[in-house]
Amino acid sequence: MQDAVTFDPRDFQDSQDSQDSQDMAPAAAASTDREAPSPLLDALDVRGKREFNKLQKRLRRQAGNAIVDYGMIQEGDRVMVCLSGGKDSYTLLSILRSLQRNAPVNFSLVAVNLDQKQPGFPEQVLPEYLASIGVDYHILERDTYSVVKEKTPEGKTTCALCSRLRRGSLYGFAEEIGATKIALGHHREDILETLFLNLFFGGSLKAMPPKLLSDDGKNILIRPLAYCREADIAEFARLMAFPIIPCNLCGSQPNLQRQVVKEMLGEWEKKHPGRLESMFKAVTNVAPSQLADRELFDFAGLEEKQARLQASRIDILNES
């Protein structure tokens, strides 16, 4: 049985943070893990290095808080980090490795990339990068690309089937390698975009949870970057010079609805700074009695509740 101990955010205030507060930490010291060299980081002046350290510290703090708030990682967990080669998953791996050094619980990390056999996929990029930073990793090869092409009618979007096959492959592999958690790189904007996509097109009020049990009950998924802003992740990935693999190799059209929602949210934030933060807070602060879902709230039982409350008030009056 696993120990129920989870992270305390204070455990992430390590020596690196104290260096930050002195505004003197060189970028090279920002991560004591073995990281691939970044010419962009090396070229930063003192102010740039200070900003980078603040950015890294913010991402660590937000990820640490999300891990604590949702009890994402426990003693002995083997966390499988899904690495697509995009900015989010590289950042996730980097931040988790950094948190691992100071965590009060022991957990291991294993990076897994699913090579879906898309034409032009640069298959050496991830193994070379992962070997260079000394992380335990697997490259899982599954030709989902051919299946998707074969099964999807011409002109239809391939992403739904592709994602389903990818999920199935990764979940199955997690079991094979004994991973107890599957970590995904979704961030705050992904969660809000999903919320609005469901609202606009799905007729449901749901987003993307920071922690989830898979439908078959076999895997627990965690999203440690749930509190992190996409812009911060993009800047971190840029400065770290991660070897990004473009996500359009399959030739599929991007999800246009998601793109529209993304732009809408971006416009809102530009016109009303802080709106995304408020909306994200709303996702964590739901009042079922103020919505209209009869499964979530017992509207039919209100009369009974009213009678109970009135009876208890009468009892109190009689006693006084």
Ligand code: SF4
């Ligand atoms: S863009 Fe291509 S690789 Fe990505 S989910 Fe869609 S079909 Fe799959």
